[in-house]
Amino acid sequence: MMLRSAHLPLGFVVSPLLRCNTRLCSLVSLPAIAPLSQTDSAAVCPQKLLLCTPCPRSRGVFGAFRMSSGGRDSSPDVGAAPRPAVAPPAFQKPKICFCHSCGNPTKQVVPEGEEKIRAVCTACGKIHYENPKMVVGCLVEHNGKVLLCKRKIEPSYGLWTLPAGFLEIGESAAEGAARETLEEACAEVEILSPFAQLDIPCIGQSYIIFRARLKTPHFEPGPESLECALFSLEEIPFDSLAFSSIIVTLKMYIEDIKSGNLKFHYCTINKR
Amino acid sequence: MMLRSAHLPLGFVVSPLLRCNTRLCSLVSLPAIAPLSQTDSAAVCPQKLLLCTPCPRSRGVFGAFRMSSGGRDSSPDVGAAPRPAVAPPAFQKPKICFCHSCGNPTKQVVPEGEEKIRAVCTACGKIHYENPKMVVGCLVEHNGKVLLCKRKIEPSYGLWTLPAGFLEIGESAAEGAARETLEEACAEVEILSPFAQLDIPCIGQSYIIFRARLKTPHFEPGPESLECALFSLEEIPFDSLAFSSIIVTLKMYIEDIKSGNLKFHYCTINKR
Numbered sequence: 001m002m003l004r005s006a007h008l009p010l011g012f013v014v015s016p017l018l019r020c021n022t023r024l025c026s027l028v029s030l031p032a033i034a035p036l037s038q039t040d041s042a043a044v045c046p047q048k049l050l051l052c053t054p055c056p057r058s059r060g061v062f063g064a065f066r067m068s069s070g071g072r073d074s075s076p077d078v079g080a081a082p083r084p085a086v087a088p089p090a091f092q093k094p095k096i097c098f099c100h101s102c103g104n105p106t107k108q109v110v111p112e113g114e115e116k117i118r119a120v121c122t123a124c125g126k127i128h129y130e131n132p133k134m135v136v137g138c139l140v141e142h143n144g145k146v147l148l149c150k151r152k153i154e155p156s157y158g159l160w161t162l163p164a165g166f167l168e169i170g171e172s173a174a175e176g177a178a179r180e181t182l183e184e185a186c187a188e189v190e191i192l193s194p195f196a197q198l199d200i201p202c203i204g205q206s207y208i209i210f211r212a213r214l215k216t217p218h219f220e221p222g223p224e225s226l227e228c229a230l231f232s233l234e235e236i237p238f239d240s241l242a243f244s245s246i247i248v249t250l251k252m253y254i255e256d257i258k259s260g261n262l263k264f265h266y267c268t269i270n271k272r
Numbered sequence: 273m274m275l276r277s278a279h280l281p282l283g284f285v286v287s288p289l290l291r292c293n294t295r296l297c298s299l300v301s302l303p304a305i306a307p308l309s310q311t312d313s314a315a316v317c318p319q320k321l322l323l324c325t326p327c328p329r330s331r332g333v334f335g336a337f338r339m340s341s342g343g344r345d346s347s348p349d350v351g352a353a354p355r356p357a358v359a360p361p362a363f364q365k366p367k368i369c370f371c372h373s374c375g376n377p378t379k380q381v382v383p384e385g386e387e388k389i390r391a392v393c394t395a396c397g398k399i400h401y402e403n404p405k406m407v408v409g410c411l412v413e414h415n416g417k418v419l420l421c422k423r424k425i426e427p428s429y430g431l432w433t434l435p436a437g438f439l440e441i442g443e444s445a446a447e448g449a450a451r452e453t454l455e456e457a458c459a460e461v462e463i464l465s466p467f468a469q470l471d472i473p474c475i476g477q478s479y480i481i482f483r484a485r486l487k488t489p490h491f492e493p494g495p496e497s498l499e500c501a502l503f504s505l506e507e508i509p510f511d512s513l514a515f516s517s518i519i520v521t522l523k524m525y526i527e528d529i530k531s532g533n534l535k536f537h538y539c540t541i542n543k544r
Binding site: 095096097098099100101102103104105106113116119128129130131132133134166167168169170171172173174175193194197199201202204206208223264266268 | 367368369370371372373374375376377378385388391400401402403404405406438439440441442443444445446447465466469471473474476478480495536538540
């Protein structure tokens, strides 16, 4: 199992498969192609110190009152944005206050046979579940450069990002990633391979990033972008990137390119 | 890029990265470790005939009226179940009839600046988005065998499955997969690596399956399981598996084991 390191801005931590309890979190890229025996022998989750920042998450934080980051508004990874993405459960207003089936008020209770607090309708008894959202996007390669979009919308207005957005019902992750790229950069792309899954539990999001390439060399800003441009790996504006997930993705990509070893990455990002 | 084939039961089709328009769908496993040049040279989505069944999905099916498979009730992949998972949009009752913020009725409209029909509150104007759900699970390996659970709940009562369920807010996919394994098989596992992502757009689900191993050789049925057992690859009861996603996952796993080449797989399952 290979360890990867990255120089990340302070303010968030990245962990391997399972979040470390020591608050010393690390980033690991998993070998997706490995003989069973080889993988087994290296299975004990390796830790490599990446950042030594206080990790805000603690045991027991997985309570049902934790809310996702809100509706789909092309604003993934809002933890990097000014909007309040994650607040302590005790102070967080329940998101589902009324039953969307019958319109009556809900109450926060632990349903029979379950362990977590859910919003349950006081009239019809319907249990309302909230689940993480998938954010899908493309790392578009073209002549050794990657395509970035400068955001025309909040959060992170004016910062650069990979084209990405929330997956819709009825499409696969690859289809959603291509759609977002078309919407944000007017670029038709061909999906090459899955590149990374980055879970951000504290805001209820999971990024699925695909490598892709332009079908034609055309791109231009869509309605949600101020500008679109190709950057060589040395030119990537790391001090002006919109989201932690994009920083991590691009850092991993650069390392892979440098090593000549592109692979699938899985990691968890714990943001403050 | 390697092509993988599998003998799957009729009734659903599996496609590679992008769904094929020819209705001849195929299954491809992506090389997650490959030099850029190698991957690029083989990027044109290869097709290998796997099943030649009519594909029920067509262009334009990505409308906003398509609904997800419903609440979280430990019943992923309901397309294999008797419950009505997917109905034609025209006949499907809108799921979000009332605003969960203020309790007033919603209407189905295309919000300004968007292209899809959404449930929008007639009083406060809140737009209600619906997104696919992530199902996370473990392929637990032990002495050359895999751990399966016989379902004690509907759908697919009495059929075998990998321990899996809906990802919760506040946990990573790997944590969720380990939790589900603990709940369904009372087994503490160590996550080894991501094994597969299987999107099922027609029911709004995406499976993320991890390879894992038992921390101790203990397991027993949890509240939602009738029985848990280890199966050698030759003993897997393919005629009694609960969900298409589980069939596909196990077929890919067997092929990988036989070839001595375990890798990460991404595919889309189109169910009838």
